Amino acid sequence: MGLTRRDFLKASAAAAAFAATGAAVLKPKLVEAADSGIKWGKAPCRFCGTGCGVLVGVKDGRIVATKGDPAAPVNRGLNCIKGYFLSKILYGKDRLTKPLIRKGDKMVEASWEEAMTLIAGKFKEAIEKHGPDSVAIYGSGQWTVFEGYAASKLFKGGIGTNNVEPNARLCMASAVTGFMTTFASDEPMGVYDDLDIGDTYFLWGANMAECHPVLFSRMIDNRLKNPNVKIIDFGTRRTRTSQMADQYIKFAPQTDLALLNAIAHVIVKEKLYDENFIKKHVVFKKGKTNIGNGLEDKFKFADDPKPMTFDEYKDFLKEYTPEYASRLSGVPAEKIVEMARLYADKKRKVNSLWTMGFNQHTRGTWVNNLVYNVHLLTGKICRPGENPMSLTGQPSACGTAREVGTFTHRLPADMVVTNPEHRAIAAKIWGIDVKKIPEKPTYNAIEMFRALDRGDIKVVWTQVTNPFQSLPNLNRFRKGARKGDGRFVIVSDMYPTKSTEVADVILPSASWVEKEGVFGNAERRTQQWYKMVEPPGEARNDLTQTIDLARRLGHGNLFPYKYVEKEIWEEYRQFTVGGKDLAPYEAYTKARGLRWPVVNGKETLYRYAEGYDPYVKAGEGIKFYKNKKDDGRAVIWARPYEPAAEAPDKSYPFWLCTGRVLEHWHTGTMTGRVPELKRAYPAAVCEMHPDDAKKLGIKNLQKVKISSRRGTIILPVDLNGRGKAEKGNIFVAFFDETKLINELCIDAYCPISGEPDYKKCAVKVEKA
C-alpha cells in the first residue's frame, strides 16, 4: 500500500513533537516529503509578550502550516494552544480590505487616495486652528519597532507634539516606572532561563498557566525534574495556576502593598537580610504619600524623593507586623512569616513573577518597588536562577512601547522629553531643529481620551489597538469620540472592532507575516521576521500609512528611506549605543532573537552582573550602573499601604476584577475571529463564589445584572468555571465585544505610572 500525503503529514507532526522532546526524528524521509512545496520562515508569535518562535509554512501564497520553532530558545519547538490559530487570525471572513469613510451613519468604501487626503486635511485643519497638541496618535505594544519609531518621529519630531501613547500604558506602565525608580533603567535583569534553574517561584496575581502557558510549562518542567522546586501563588482568585502551585495564598485586593511590607518586616526583624549586599548596592528613599488616584481630569503628580537611612527604613517597616498585614489581607500571620523566611532562605534561588495584578493598580509603581525591596534586602537579584521578573502581555510592549519609547514623556532608549540633553540627541539623529520636540509631556492614555471627550484633542489616530473596548470607564470615552464639533477618529485595524464603530475613517491594515517586522519580548529579546504572504485586498502596513501621512503633512523629509525597515532600524539603533545596545539588522535576520545589550555581537543574560553584563567592570560583582545619581546603587523605597480608589461598600458590596482567559487574547479582535476559540470560550461570564451566589439566591448559569457607579451589564454566573472567585469578589474577562465589562471599570490610575486599575472597583450583583 502506497503512502499518502496524509501519512507524510502525520509523520511530520509526530517528528516535530519528538524533536521538541529531545528525541531523534523518526522517518526523516517522510518528513521531507511532507515539506515539499512548503516554504518555511521564522517569526515570533503574534499574541502575548512571551515571544515564542514560530516557523510559518507557506504554499501557493497562503499559510498552510505552523511549527513551534525548535531553534527558538524561548519555547524550544512548542507553542501553546493559541498556536492553533496563529495563521487563522489572518484569514477571518470579515477582514478589512478597503479604506472606509463615514458618510452619516454609514461607512462607505473609498480609495486610499481619498481616505488619506481626508485624514491629512483634518490633521492640517486641527493643527492650524488649535495647535499641534490637538492631534494625537495612539498605538500599541503590538506595533512593530518600525511602526512605533515612525509614529514617534513624525509626531514628536515632525508635527511637534508629545501626543503619542501606546495601549502599553494600560498594561506595562507601572512595571516601567517600577524599574525606573528602583534601577533607573527599564526592563528586567533576569531572563527566562531563571524559570529552568531557580527553585522558588512567587507568583503575584499572575495566572501564568492561562496567560503565559509556555513560560509556565518551563517552570513546571523544572519542577518535574527537581522536586525541591516550590511554586507559591499569591492571588485574589483561584486559577488553573493555583491548582498547579504548591501553595495558593489568597489575599484581599490591594493588600499586596501591606503583605510585601510585612515580608520585608520579618526579613528585617529576624535579620535575614544580606547586610553586605545592602551596604554595597542599595540606598533607601521615601516619596510622597496619599498621592491620589488620578480620577480628576488633568490630574498631575510629581514625586519628591527623600533619602533615608537603613534604620529609618526599619522604623517605617515597624508598623507592618505580620498581624497588621494579616488583618488587612486575610493571610494568616504565620503564613506571612513562613513566606518571608522562604524568600530569605539562603539555600534557595528565589524568583518573583507578576503581570497585571501588580501593574494595573492605583499604586502599581509602589508595588513594583516593594517586590524589588524584598529581592534587594535578600540580595537575590542579578544572579542566574534568582530574579524578579515582570512578564508582559503584548508581543512588543517591551520592544516598541518601552524601548522605542512611544509614550508622551519618552524618547527612544530610556530618554525623556523633559531632559534637554536627550532632546538634543534625538534632534541630531532625526536631523531636526531641537526646538521642534516639545519639552513637556502632554497626556497619558487615559488623559488623552479624556482630552478627546472634552474636545481639547480633535484628531486621534489609533493603530493596532482597540481603545474603545479596552479603556476603563468606557461609556465616557465612547460617547466622547462621537461628540462631533471637529472631533475626528481614524482607526487602522485588520478587523471591524468596537473602535472602528466610532471611527470617521477606517484603514485596513496588514498584520504579522503580511509585513516585515521586529518585536521585543519580556526578557529583552529582539526578534525579526520577513514578510511571507501578501495582505488581503488593499490592506497596508501601518508603517506605510504613517509615512504616507508624513508626506502629506510636509514631513516626508523625515522618512527618506529606500529599504524602510532596515534603514529605520539602523537609525533607531543609534539611540541605543552605549546603553540598550541593539545589534545591526542582519544579526536579527539570522538569530532567533538576541537579548540586549548586544555588545561586540554578544547578547547579555544577566544585567548589572559581572561576567554577564559588559558594562560591569571586573571586581564590581554587581553594579546598578544605570542609576548614576545614587552612585550605581538600586533604591529600596519606603512605600506604604494605601487603600484602593474604590472599595466595596453597602451599595456596591463586591470587588470586580477583569482579566484574560487562555483562549482569547485581549479584546478578542483576532481570536474572536476564530470560530473554534469562540466555541471554546464563547462569551464572557461572571465568576462568583458559590456562597455569595447562594446568599443572593443565584443558581449556576443564571443571568445577573452587575452594576458599578459607571455602568451595568448582564451576564450568566459561572460557579464551576476554570477560575474561581473568592468570597466578595467577582471576575469577568474583557475579550467579549458584546459585553463591555470595561464600562463598569473605574478610570483611576497610578499617579506615577498613569496606569489604570482594572483589577479593583466596587460593583453590586442582582438577579437579572
Added chain:
Amino acid sequence: MPISGIVLTCLAAKVDDVALRLAAFDGVEVHGVMPDGQIVAVVEADTVQGEVDIVSQLHDVEDVITVRLAYHNFEDV
C-alpha cells in the same frame, strides 16, 4: 483534515497510565512515551475546531500537567 503534533507532560511515574487514557480518545494517536513523563501524540479531526475540542479535553485528562503544540498542518482546510 488538519493534523497536529502535540507534546503532553505528566509525572514520570504516571506516564504509562496517561498514555493509555489518551489512546482512548478518538482522533488521538500516541506515538511516543518518554520515561521522563513526556508523551508525543498526533491529533486529527475533520476541522480545526475538532482538533481544539480534543486538545482542550486533553488538558483535563487526569494527571496531565501541560499540553503543547509542536506542529500544525491545515493545508486542505
